[in-house]
Structure formats: C-alpha cells, structure tokens
Amino acid sequence: MSTISEISEFLQKGRAKNVKQLVTQAIEEGEDPKVILNDGLLNGMMSIGERFKKNEVFVPEVLVAARALNAGLTILEPKLIEVGNEPVGKAVIGTVKGDLHDIGKNLVTMMLKGAGFEIFDIGVDVEADVFIDKAEEVGADIICMSALLTTTMPQMQVVIDALKEKGLRDKYIVMVGGAPVNQKFAEQIGADYYTEDAASCAEAARQVILKRAEG
Amino acid sequence: MSNIKIIKGNGRELSIDREIVFKQIKCDEDNPMYEDFNEEYEELLPEVLTALEPAAALVFAPYPQGIGGSIKPGTEVLYMITTVGKKICDIVSDYFKSGDYVKGMLTDAMASAALFSFEKPVFKAIYEMCGEKHMGIRKRYEAPGHIPMEIQRVAYDALNAGETLGLTISSGFMYDPVKSSCQVFETTDNERVMRLTHGCADCSNTDCPHRMESVTVRVSDPEGDYEFSAAPGTLLSDILIDNNIKLNLLCGGAGRCGKCAVKVLEGSLPVTDADKKFFSDKELSDGMRLSCRALVKEDILIELTQADESSMVSLSAEVSRENKDTNASLGIAIDIGTTTLAFSLINKETGDIIDTYTSINSQRQYGADVITRIEAAGKGLDKELKSLIEEDLITGINTLLDKIPDSKKRLQMLCIAGNTTMLHLLMGYPVESLGVYPFTPHSISLEKRKLNEVLSNCGNVPDDIENTETVLIPGNSAYVGADIISGLYSCGFYENDKICALIDLGTNGEMAVGNKDKLYVTSTAAGPAFEGGNIKYGVGGIRGAISSVEINGDKTTIKTIGDSEDVTGICGTGVIEVTAELLKAELLDETGVLDDDYFDDGFPLAAKKDGETIVFTEKDIREIQLAKSAIRAGFETMLKRYGAGYDDIDKLYIAGGFGYFLNAEKAAAIGMIPEELLPKCVAAGNTSLSGAIKTVTEGEKAFDALTELAEKGEEIALSTDKDFNEFYMEYMMFE
Numbered sequence: 021m022s023t024i025s026e027i028s029e030f031l032q033k034g035r036a037k038n039v040k041q042l043v044t045q046a047i048e049e050g051e052d053p054k055v056i057l058n059d060g061l062l063n064g065m066m067s068i069g070e071r072f073k074k075n076e077v078f079v080p081e082v083l084v085a086a087r088a089l090n091a092g093l094t095i096l097e098p099k100l101i102e103v104g105n106e107p108v109g110k111a112v113i114g115t116v117k118g119d120l121h122d123i124g125k126n127l128v129t130m131m132l133k134g135a136g137f138e139i140f141d142i143g144v145d146v147e148a149d150v151f152i153d154k155a156e157e158v159g160a161d162i163i164c165m166s167a168l169l170t171t172t173m174p175q176m177q178v179v180i181d182a183l184k185e186k187g188l189r190d191k192y193i194v195m196v197g198g199a200p201v202n203q204k205f206a207e208q209i210g211a212d213y214y215t216e217d218a219a220s221c222a223e224a225a226r227q228v229i230l231k232r233a234e235g
Numbered sequence: 236m237s238n239i240k241i242i243k244g245n246g247r248e249l250s251i252d253r254e255i256v257f258k259q260i261k262c263d264e265d266n267p268m269y270e271d272f273n274e275e276y277e278e279l280l281p282e283v284l285t286a287l288e289p290a291a292a293l294v295f296a297p298y299p300q301g302i303g304g305s306i307k308p309g310t311e312v313l314y315m316i317t318t319v320g321k322k323i324c325d326i327v328s329d330y331f332k333s334g335d336y337v338k339g340m341l342t343d344a345m346a347s348a349a350l351f352s353f354e355k356p357v358f359k360a361i362y363e364m365c366g367e368k369h370m371g372i373r374k375r376y377e378a379p380g381h382i383p384m385e386i387q388r389v390a391y392d393a394l395n396a397g398e399t400l401g402l403t404i405s406s407g408f409m410y411d412p413v414k415s416s417c418q419v420f421e422t423t424d425n426e427r428v429m430r431l432t433h434g435c436a437d438c439s440n441t442d443c444p445h446r447m448e449s450v451t452v453r454v455s456d457p458e459g460d461y462e463f464s465a466a467p468g469t470l471l472s473d474i475l476i477d478n479n480i481k482l483n484l485l486c487g488g489a490g491r492c493g494k495c496a497v498k499v500l501e502g503s504l505p506v507t508d509a510d511k512k513f514f515s516d517k518e519l520s521d522g523m524r525l526s527c528r529a530l531v532k533e534d535i536l537i538e539l540t541q542a543d544e545s546s547m548v549s550l551s552a553e554v555s556r557e558n559k560d561t562n563a564s565l566g567i568a569i570d571i572g573t574t575t576l577a578f579s580l581i582n583k584e585t586g587d588i589i590d591t592y593t594s595i596n597s598q599r600q601y602g603a604d605v606i607t608r609i610e611a612a613g614k615g616l617d618k619e620l621k622s623l624i625e626e627d628l629i630t631g632i633n634t635l636l637d638k639i640p641d642s643k644k645r646l647q648m649l650c651i652a653g654n655t656t657m658l659h660l661l662m663g664y665p666v667e668s669l670g671v672y673p674f675t676p677h678s679i680s681l682e683k684r685k686l687n688e689v690l691s692n693c694g695n696v697p698d699d700i701e702n703t704e705t706v707l708i709p710g711n712s713a714y715v716g717a718d719i720i721s722g723l724y725s726c727g728f729y730e731n732d733k734i735c736a737l738i739d740l741g742t743n744g745e746m747a748v749g750n751k752d753k754l755y756v757t758s759t760a761a762g763p764a765f766e767g768g769n770i771k772y773g774v775g776g777i778r779g780a781i782s783s784v785e786i787n788g789d790k791t792t793i794k795t796i797g798d799s800e801d802v803t804g805i806c807g808t809g810v811i812e813v814t815a816e817l818l819k820a821e822l823l824d825e826t827g828v829l830d831d832d833y834f835d836d837g838f839p840l841a842a843k844k845d846g847e848t849i850v851f852t853e854k855d856i857r858e859i860q861l862a863k864s865a866i867r868a869g870f871e872t873m874l875k876r877y878g879a880g881y882d883d884i885d886k887l888y889i890a891g892g893f894g895y896f897l898n899a900e901k902a903a904a905i906g907m908i909p910e911e912l913l914p915k916c917v918a919a920g921n922t923s924l925s926g927a928i929k930t931v932t933e934g935e936k937a938f939d940a941l942t943e944l945a946e947k948g949e950e951i952a953l954s955t956d957k958d959f960n961e962f963y964m965e966y967m968m969f970e
Contacts (some may be wrong), residue, residue: 070242079261080268090334118407123343126331145405171384172407196359 031064034084065134106145108136114146116175246287288320318415371428502535566931569839570654643699655716679710714758721926759869774804815901868962
C-alpha cells in the first residue's frame with residue numbers, strides 16, 4: 021500500500037499518531053503536498069463522511085477521523101502554503117444573532133475542513149453585518165448559518181435581506197442548518213441550500229463549488 | 236430580593252452519568268471506538284469536575300400575562316435556573332478550536348450530564364421551599380419545548396440571574412454560559428404531588444438527543460396518594476428516596492434483605508431474579524416486588540409494605556426522677572447507633588437523668604450496616620450521610636432542650652459515643668479505608684470540639700449552644716469503636732481487678748474481656764439476623780414485633796412489643812426465642828433442620844392484620860446459626876487468647892439495645908453464650924450511652940480513663956485466626 025493510501029486508511033480509523041507520522045514520511049519521500057492532502061487526508065475524511073451517511077459508521081468514528089485529519093493538516097499546512105495550494109473554497113460560518121449554540125456549527129466546520137475548505141468561524145451570536153463583512157474581507161464562496169431555536173431562525177432571513185440590500189446576494193452561496201430548520205424554511209427565506217447534517221453539508225458544499233468551477 | 240434561594244455546589248461532588256454522556260455522543264458499547272472514548276472520558280473527568288461551578292437560583296412568582304403557554308397567568312410558579320459555569324464552556328470551545336473534536340464533544344456532553352445531575356441537590360431545596368408553602372409541583376416546563384423562549388427572560392429577571400448567578404442573556408433569550416438551564420414548575424395545592432423531573436412527552440423537540448418519556452409513580456396512602464415523576468428506567472427505590480419516602484435498604488439496595496418490598500396495585504413491574512428469591516408465586520402474582528431492583532418503565536401505583544419504623548424501641552437510659560433544679564448545669568450524652576440514636580439530658584452535677592430522646596438513624600435509608608454505609612459514602616453520598624446525622628442530632632438536642640427553661644444557656648457539655656464508622660461519617664472523615672484491609676481509621680482519638688465544629692454542615696445550630704464543648708469518645712480500631720470503649724468505661728473496666736467480659740449485640744458483635752491491667756477486644760460479623768435482617772418476617776424492634784415466644788405442645792404463645800395485636804413481624808429477641816423454643820420442643824434438630832411438618836413452609840407464629848401468616852423458616856434458622864456461632868466463636872477465641880476460663884470471669888455484661896431485652900437463658904439455649912456463664916450475666920442495656928453519661932458527669936476525669944482504655948485494648952483479628960474458624964464450625968450446631 022502506498023503511503024498516501026495508508027494515510028487515508030489510518031485517518032478513517034482515527035489513528036492521529038499514525039497519520040501524523042505518515043504525512044511526515046510522505047513529505048520526506050517528496051510527495052506533492054496537494055496529493056497528500058487530496059488523495060490522503062481529504063480522501064479519508066470524505067470516505068468517512070460517505071459511510072456516515074450510509075449509517076455504516078457513527079458520530080464517534082467521524083470525530084476521531086476529524087481529529088486525525090487535524091493532526092495531519094497541522095504538519096502539512098506549511099507545505100501547502102509553500103506550493104501555493106488553493107482550497108476547494110472558502111466558507112464563513114457562524115451561529116446567528118441571539119443564538120449561542122456552538123456544537124452543531126463546530127461539527128459543520130469540522131466536516132467542511134475535511135472537504136478541503138478554508139473555514140472562517142466567526143462564532144456564535146453573530147450580527148448580520150459581521151457575516152457579510154467577514155465574507156467580503158476573505159473573499160468567501162459560501163456563507164453558512166446555524167440556528168437552533170425557532171426564536172432565532174428568523175435571523176437567517178435578516179442576513180439574506182441584508183445581502184440583498186447591499187447587492188451581494190448572488191455573490192455568495194448561502195447554506196443554512198440547525199435542528200428547527202428545514203427545506204421549506206430555507207426556500208421561504210431564500211437560502212440556497214439546506215442540509216440535514218454536517219456530513220451532507222460538506223458534500224453539498226463541495227459539489228456546488230466544483231459545479232461552479234466547471235461553469 | 237431575599238426570597239430568592241441560591242444554591243452553590245462543588246463540581247467534585249457532582250456525579251456525571253457516563254451512560255448519558257455516551258448516549259449523547261451516540262457511542263454505544265458496541266461501537267468500535269467505545270474503549271478509546273472511555274479512556275478519553277476517564278482522562279477528562281478530573282479536569283471537567285474541577286472546572287464545574289454549579290449554582291442554582293429558585294424563586295416563587297406568579298406566571299405573567301402575555302407569555303403564552305399552557306400555564307394560566309397569575310398561577311404561582313417556581314422558577315429555577317441552574318448552571319455549571321463559564322469555565323467548563325471555555326474548555327469545550329478550546330478543544331473544538333484546537334481541532335480535538337473528540338475531547339470537545341466529550342466535555343460538552345459531560346457538562347450537560349453534570350448540569351443534569353446538579354438537579355438532585357436542587358430538588359432538595361425545592362422540597363423545602365414547597366414544604367414551607369404547603370404546595371406541590373404539578374408539572375415541569377422547559378423552553379422551548381413546552382413553553383415559549385421568552386419565559387427565560389422572565390425567569391432571568393425574577394431570579395436576578397445576572398447578579399445571583401453571573402449569567403447574561405442573548406436577544407434570543409439564551410443564557411451565557413450555555414451550560415445553563417431554565418425550568419418553570421407549576422405549583423399545586425396538593426403537597427403530595429411532586430412531579431419534578433423532566434417530562435418530554437409533550438415537548439415539541441422530537442429529535443432531541445436527551446429526549447425521554449417520563450413515568451409517573453403514585454404511592455397509595457390513606458391520607459392521599461403521593462405522586463412523583465421520573466425518567467423511565469429509574470430504580471423505584473431511587474425514586475422513592477429522592478422524594479423523601481423513607482425506605483429501609485438494609486442491604487444497601489443489593490436485593491438481599493427484602494425489606495424494601497412494595498406491592499404493585501396498577502401498572503406492572505417486571506419480575507427480577509431477586510423477586511423470585513424473595514416471593515412465592517402467589518406473592519409475585521399479587522404484585523410484590525423489591526423496589527431496590529425494580530426499574531420503572533411505565534406508570535405505576537404502588538403500596539408500601541414495609542413496617543413503619545417510627546415506633547422503633549430504642550434503648551435509652553431510664554429517667555431517674557423529676558428534676559426541679561432550674562439552675563443546675565446540664566449535659567447531653569448521645570449514642571449514635573447504626574440503627575438508632577439515644578440521647579440523655581443530664582444534670583451535670585448530680586448525674587441525674589432529666590429526660591431522654593430516641594430516634595432512628597436517618598442514614599438507614601442508605602443501608603442497615605456499616606459496610607453498606609461505607610459503600611454509600613464511596614459513591615459520593617458522604618456529604619449527604621453527614622447532613623442526615625447532623626439533622627438527627629440537632630433534632631434530638633433541640634427536642635430535649637426546648638422542654639426546659641433556660642436550658643440552652645446551662646448546657647455545658649455534649650458527649651458523643653458510637654462505632655467508628657458512625658463517628659467518621661459525623662466528623663466528615665474519609666471512610667474508604669474502614670471498609671478495606673487493613674481497616675485503618677482516619678482518627679479515633681478523643682476529640683474536644685465546639686458543637687458547631689462537629690455539626691459543621693447544618694446551618695441551624697442554636698446560637699446559645701454553638702460553642703458548647705462537645706466530646707467524642709475515643710475508639711480502639713475500625714471495628715472496636717467509641718461505643719465499646721464507652722461501654723467498657725461505664726462497666727468500670729478501667730478500675731476492675733477482677734476479669735469481666737462484655738458482649739455488645741448491635742449490628743456487629745463487639746466484645747471485650749479483661750481488667751484494669753490487661754484488656755482484649757474483638758469484633759465479629761454476626762450479620763443483621765439479630766436485627767431482623769435476612770429473616771423472612773424479620774423487623775426491627777418496632778411496635779407489634781414478636782419479641783417473646785413460648786411453645787407448649789400444640790400451643791404457641793407470643794408476646795409483641797407494646798403488646799400490640801397488630802403483629803408486624805419478628806424482632807431479634809423473638810428470633811432467638813423461637814429458635815430456643817423450637818429446640819426445646821424438639822421441632823428443630825441439633826444440626827438445624829426443622830421438623831418435616833414445617834420444613835417447607837416454616838413454623839407458623841401468628842397472623843398479620845391482613846391475614847398473612849408470619850412463619851419462621853428453615854432459611855431463617857440457617858441465618859441464626861451463622862450469626863450465633865459468629866458471636867460464640869468470637870467470644871471463645873477471645874477467652875482463649877486471654878488465657879481465661881469461664882471460672883475466671885466475674886461478670887458477663889450483655890450490652891446493646893437488643894441485649895437489654897434478651898432472655899439470657901434462651902441465648903444460652905441456642906449456644907450463643909456459654910451456659911456456664913448464665914449466673915454471671917448482667918443485662919447492661921445501652922452501655923455506650925451509659926459511658927457517655929458517665930463522661931458528662933465526670934468531666935475531665937473521664938478523659939484519661941477513656942483514652943487509657945482505648946489504647947490498652949489489644950485487638951484480636953478473628954478473620955485470620957485458626958481457632959476462630961474451628962470454633963465457628965463447632966458452634967454452628969445446636970448442641
């Protein structure tokens with residue numbers, strides 16, 4: 021088995037130490053950092069996401085895999101910068117104003133990283149302007165919003181309206197999620213995508229970006 | 236706003252339910268990651284417990300207009316906000332930020348579980364608050380499932396949570412730190428209804444990972460049924476104890492003693508293996524179950540079947556005469572027994588006993604014997620056990636003093652005796668080492684403290700007596716405690732030239748032999764049989780308990796405590812008497828086998844009020860054989876080590892509440908004590924209390940004698956003694 025596919029295998033088993041060591045080894049062997057990333061780390065993480073969606077693995081397996089991914093990335097990132105690797109896309113993510121729920125948003129962040137995105141996590145209780153300013157500042161492709169309360173869900177609408185007002189609505193892909201949110205609500209407020217869980221969100225985000233790149 | 240009740244907890248005292256944590260992160264035991272997660276959990280636990288800063292605030296207020304929900308505006312509700320503080324939330328965030336999703340999810344779930352477990356101590360406060368107002372709780376509401384989120388703002392303001400708990404509230408009515416929770420309890424005038432637990436049945440959040448249905452437990456009572464709510468799968472005994480229904484888990488809830496039996500009237504409880512051991516098929520079909528083994532999964536109506544112990548006869552000193560002297564200085568002597576407490580108010584100058592008080596040791600709900608108490612303390616109930624005994628003591632002290640004018644100002648000394656475990660639990664000493672080899676006590680020296688230093692948890696020690704000198708009698712070892720040293724002191728072992736012996740027949744059989752020059756002590760595990768434990772119809776020394784038995788041919792005559800017609804069971808003395816009488820009537824052979832006629836169904840003694848026959852069974856006899864041979868073998872071993880024969884013994888003191896009522900001849904007839912020593916037997920009653928009374932009267936003089944006795948006693952370890960084992964087998968028979 022090649023070092024690259026071993027990275028993917030060990031990542032799926034959540035073996036952070038092995039992943040770290042294999043990434044180091046692959047770099048020493050002169051592998052292209054982009055290949056280590058895409059065919060090793062991200063391949064492993066996306067396989068786990070797939071299996072999660074098919075109910076073959078559960079939350080714990082995803083968590084350990086994500087931790088292993090993070091361990092690998094810490095080593096690989098300087099190399100990626102050296103070779104000028106571009107992320108699949110950039111996403112700004114936060115929980116809307118009035119809502120302090122953190123965990124769901126953290127899990128989406130985790131899965132988006134695993135799909136090759138560069139993530140800008142702007143935290144919880146985030147004002148509409150902060151979403152937009154951050155997206156503008158970093159040149160984001162996607163704005164992800166989370167809300168866990170029926171009382172804070174309408175804040176998603178506020179963000180979308182503010183985007184429209186500033187004439188920026190079409191510049192960004194808007195994705196929404198959280199326990200009380202559903203497809204109908206997403207359509208109602210004019211969001212682009214609603215996904216049920218973190219893994220589906222990452223997959224949808226990746227496909228959207230790839231499709232857009234194809235033009 | 237003085238009517239807001241604030242409760243501050245300590246994270247280390249919270250118990251985190253591992254099952255809840257793993258359920259939340261969706262990691263069941265079959266998951267291949269389970270072991271790894273379990274390791275991480277163990278690793279995180281100390282960090283999490285240290286970071287927790289549990290606090291709660293409670294207040295009654297009318298439910299406001301304009302919020303909506305199903306509570307009628309103006310109804311009195313109780314607002315509760317609980318939190319585990321900011322530190323733990325920061326730890327969760329930091330783990331996520333660093334990319335350690337495993338630790339992030341685990342700490343998050345642990346914080347939630349801790350917040351949940353903090354409800355238990357808070358419920359105690361709710362009980363108190365409702366008790367004062369004579370109100371019950373009809374229903375519990377939680378936003379946003381049952382009630383609009385806006386209520387969190389109302390509760391926040393009513394509890395002044397910004398200041399009292401240091402919370403902030405978001406525009407979406409969420410609290411920061413996020414590991415905080417708001418509950419609204421709708422009150423009812425029926426104070427027997429206490430539906431405190433989370434009810435998910437009508438919550439709108441059907442995907443919630445914490446979702447569970449709630450079950451209702453009703454306890455039938457002639458004066459009005461009690462009603463409680465609980466999570467499905469909760470132990471029935473836990474539900475009852477949490478709701479202040481007193482249960483006597485003599486075996487600590489191990490399904491061994493059968494004393495926590497209940498009868499299911501409506502709904503059903505599955506039959507457990509323990510049930511099958513204790514109940515006949517008829518009893519099972521009648522709905523008899525052990526509450527300590529029963530997991531409640533549906534709504535039930537039950538009836539308690541255990542005897543009411545409030546009439547338990549405890550032995551205290553006899554009141555000597557009417558005491559009219561209103562200037563004399565006073566003292567209080569206290570014996571903390573594992574089962575009962577005895578208090579005497581004494582004229583410190585004359586030694587006259589002015590009044591007495593006895594009560595049940597409230598710790599009994601967590602186990603009948605010292606071992607189950609030690610286990611309970613090990614499970615984190617040590618603080619609870621200390622509080623229970625403190626409350627018992629202050630109740631007794633106040634009851635005695637309140638009857639006498641100016642008594643609080645005249646109280647000069649309290650003296651407390653009790654076995655080593657009881658005194659450890661009272662003082663808040665660690666007890667783990669008392670339960671495992673080499674059974675090392677934390678401290679057993681004589682202590683002179685102020686009363687409020689001993690009763691350090693309960694905030695209600697009256698001002699006048701908070702500085703009163705309080706003496707704890709010293710002990711000899713983990714097993715031979717202050718109760719025995721006190722007893723030896725009261726029987727004059729520190730000044731006797733002649734050799735005497737003492738047997739204390741409490742939950743443990745402790746004994747001593749010696750004189751002022753040489754003293755041997757030991758203790759033997761007699762088991763709970765003499766207190767009614769492990770005996771099919773065994774009860775403590777309560778009203779209606781069979782205490783005396785005579786068998787003449789076909790006729791069996793019984794006597795009950797209080798001469799009550801309402802026979803409740805058989806107490807320890809009754810157990811010894813019936814055994815002795817069965818032997819005499821030759822219905823029991825020397826190996827302990829009952830006559831064929833009674834072998835299967837037991838020997839009938841009396842009928843209960845409901846027609847049920849109280850029988851003494853073959854299994855009961857086996858229990859007695861074990862218990863009595865343990866006492867006798869301990870005694871014989873001790874004499875042998877000491878080098879004394881029966882002739883050398885001047886007096887044999889039989890002590891303990893049970894010892895006082897004991898018919899020594901019948902005890903000798905079953906071989907528990909030697910026939911030869913019968914003429915020398917002295918029923919000494921509660922010598923532990925007598926020693927404490929003598930200490931109060933003698934004051935400083937007593938301290939040296941007590942310390943000397945405690946230090947002089949040489950302990951014989953029976954468990955490793957070859958002679959003991961031989962004696963034990965030998966005295967098992969009735970010969």
